[in-house]
Amino acid sequence: MNARYDRLRKPIAVTADFDAPRWRRDFPALRQRVHGKPLVYLDNAATSQKPRIVIDAVSEYYQKFNSNVHRGVHHLSELATEAFEGAREKVRHFIHAASVREIIFVRGATEAINLVAQSYGRSRFKAGDEIILSEMEHHSNIVPWQLLCEQTGAVLRVIPITDAGELEPGACEKLFTSRTRFLALAHVSNALGTVNPVKDMIACAHEHHVPVLLDGAQAVPHLPVDVRELGCDFYAFSGHKMFGPTGIGVLYGREALLQNMPPWQGGGDMIRVVRFDQTLYNDLPYRFEAGTPDIAGAIGLGAAVDYLEHVGMPAIEAYERQLLDYGTEQLQRVKDLKLVGTAREKVGVLSFSVDGIHPHDLGTIVDREGVAIRTGHHCAMPVMERFHVPATARASLAFYNTREDLDTLARAVEKAHQVFL
Amino acid sequence: MDLKDLYQDVIVDHNRSPRNFRRIADASRTLEGFNPLCGDKLTLYLKLDGDRISDLSFEGSGCAISVASASLMTERVKGKTVHEAAYLFDSMHDLLTRDNANADLEPLGKLAALSGVRAYPSRVKCASLCWHTLKTALEQPEQQTVSTE
Numbered sequence: 213m214n215a216r217y218d219r220l221r222k223p224i225a226v227t228a229d230f231d232a233p234r235w236r237r238d239f240p241a242l243r244q245r246v247h248g249k250p251l252v253y254l255d256n257a258a259t260s261q262k263p264r265i266v267i268d269a270v271s272e273y274y275q276k277f278n279s280n281v282h283r284g285v286h287h288l289s290e291l292a293t294e295a296f297e298g299a300r301e302k303v304r305h306f307i308h309a310a311s312v313r314e315i316i317f318v319r320g321a322t323e324a325i326n327l328v329a330q331s332y333g334r335s336r337f338k339a340g341d342e343i344i345l346s347e348m349e350h351h352s353n354i355v356p357w358q359l360l361c362e363q364t365g366a367v368l369r370v371i372p373i374t375d376a377g378e379l380e381p382g383a384c385e386k387l388f389t390s391r392t393r394f395l396a397l398a399h400v401s402n403a404l405g406t407v408n409p410v411k412d413m414i415a416c417a418h419e420h421h422v423p424v425l426l427d428g429a430q431a432v433p434h435l436p437v438d439v440r441e442l443g444c445d446f447y448a449f450s451g452h453k454m455f456g457p458t459g460i461g462v463l464y465g466r467e468a469l470l471q472n473m474p475p476w477q478g479g480g481d482m483i484r485v486v487r488f489d490q491t492l493y494n495d496l497p498y499r500f501e502a503g504t505p506d507i508a509g510a511i512g513l514g515a516a517v518d519y520l521e522h523v524g525m526p527a528i529e530a531y532e533r534q535l536l537d538y539g540t541e542q543l544q545r546v547k548d549l550k551l552v553g554t555a556r557e558k559v560g561v562l563s564f565s566v567d568g569i570h571p572h573d574l575g576t577i578v579d580r581e582g583v584a585i586r587t588g589h590h591c592a593m594p595v596m597e598r599f600h601v602p603a604t605a606r607a608s609l610a611f612y613n614t615r616e617d618l619d620t621l622a623r624a625v626e627k628a629h630q631v632f633l
Numbered sequence: 634m635d636l637k638d639l640y641q642d643v644i645v646d647h648n649r650s651p652r653n654f655r656r657i658a659d660a661s662r663t664l665e666g667f668n669p670l671c672g673d674k675l676t677l678y679l680k681l682d683g684d685r686i687s688d689l690s691f692e693g694s695g696c697a698i699s700v701a702s703a704s705l706m707t708e709r710v711k712g713k714t715v716h717e718a719a720y721l722f723d724s725m726h727d728l729l730t731r732d733n734a735n736a737d738l739e740p741l742g743k744l745a746a747l748s749g750v751r752a753y754p755s756r757v758k759c760a761s762l763c764w765h766t767l768k769t770a771l772e773q774p775e776q777q778t779v780s781t782e
Contacts, residue, residue: 632645
């Protein structure tokens with residue numbers, strides 16, 4: 213299996229016809245000036261901007277058919293239910309799930325992971341059971357498992373990462389024991405941009421009869437995702453990082469596993485019959501959707517999926533690969549700049565530090581040039597510790613970014629040197 | 634507002650060569666201040682002679698604003714009484730958080746160089762971390778760490 217870690221980068225598709233400036237015009241928030249300069253938005257890993265079609269879909273729901281779903285026999289409720297369930301089908305198609313019963317609407321990737329930890333994990337794991345995750349996880353794929361460990365006595369095993377920001381080759385296989393019960397792994401690292409060899413790791417986990425959850429929050433906006441081809445058991449992602457609204461996200465779970473999982477939260481919509489002596493739970497996916505869902509959010513997410521299908525995920529992946537290579541070259545030319553995360557397979561993220569200038573100061577200085585980047589630990593403190601930095605500056609891409617955006621970023625970082633001359 | 638209002642020469646200078654950047658071996662109080670959001674970390678050493686802060690120093694790492702602010706603070710507070718330090722804390726709190734454009738900055742001396750921070754709400758904690766650490770060190774000697782979050 214190790215040899216597969218060393219495979220070469222995929223060839224770059226021809227993307228000369230990808231018209232990023234044209235797509236950019238679909239995003240109203242990108243058409244503004246900040247501190248008198250045109251906005252260069254490079255904080256997409258934190259949250260992406262929203263295209264007009266998403267904003268309109270949310271607005272249309274509230275203006276025309278705002279109503280609760282799955283309940284009313286009246287006209288508006290039927291419209292709302294149709295739109296809400298239509299969004300579920302769009303998401304199913306987008307990630308190639310087998311059935312809409314496998315698509316659970318949640319608040320975001322964080323809630324999706326908590327759901328799996330509390331429903332799947334808490335009902336099964338015992339003291340001494342082992343959960344494997346990696347050193348590059350976002351806090352949202354660490355803390356839910358720590359909470360579960362406190363509740364059950366299970367323990368965490370951590371796959372270390374290399375200086376390039378890749379999973380230590382072969383380390384995962386070595387961590388599997390007869391007590392391993394679960395593997396939770398980022399598909400793409402939010403702090404480093406590393407694309408993990410998840411197919412290989414899932415195959416390895418399945419050989420040990422261990423189910424796998426992928427945190428796909430940073431993958432879905434950048435790569436075509438096919439959950440059946442990946443073979444994962446759970447896949448978690450957030451709407452707001454893929455050009456949809458905040459407050460909505462998705463947990464994909466294989467139906468066979470979801471069927472045998474106890475409910476997580478109780479309330480309306482997740483039940484069939486409630487009596488004080490016994491309650492019968494609803495079918496999938498509703499069993500895991502207690503309470504009135506984020507109807508507008510789901511409809512907005514459906515619109516975001518439509519939009520991404522229209523632009524085309526393969527085209528987005530190919531374009532962003534070129535853009536990332538260009539940005540890497542430009543930043544490497546900046547004096548005293550060091551990239552953090554140089555994996556061979558990467559998407560979307562340029563994390564860096566500049567000698568003698570704290571990332572926080574960098575963030576403020578480039579902001580005055582209209583450039584929005586994130587500075588800090590990126591909710592991945594173990595990654596910062598691994599690279600011995602208190603924080604990094606992070607520019608993260610979307611398909612509406614251009615080479616000019618990265619030129620502006622490089623110039624703005626150069627400017628920081630002048631401030632501290 | 635120009636960037637130079639935030640990164641004034643005094644701040645750039647104190648960031649490059651922080652004053653009182655050392656450990657005090659026989660400190661009366663030692664306290665860690667931590668800003669988990671941006672990773673700013675400092676250790677404050679304080680020597681009390683009765684009611685007077687006879688020596689004050691710090692170590693740590695952080696952004697230019699946090700390092701310069703700590704450096705300026707040690708310079709200013711050294712030799713002052715506990716009461717005077719508390720008064721300065723309140724003045725700094727006002728300077729960093731209140732929009733009092735007409736206030737008299739004269740009594741603050743070099744500390745007034747931090748007035749530009751007010752226009753950058755996300756940076757106020759950087760400048761105030763050392764002051765909160767000092768206040769806690771004086772008021773709650775049993776505390777081990779101070780966090781902005």
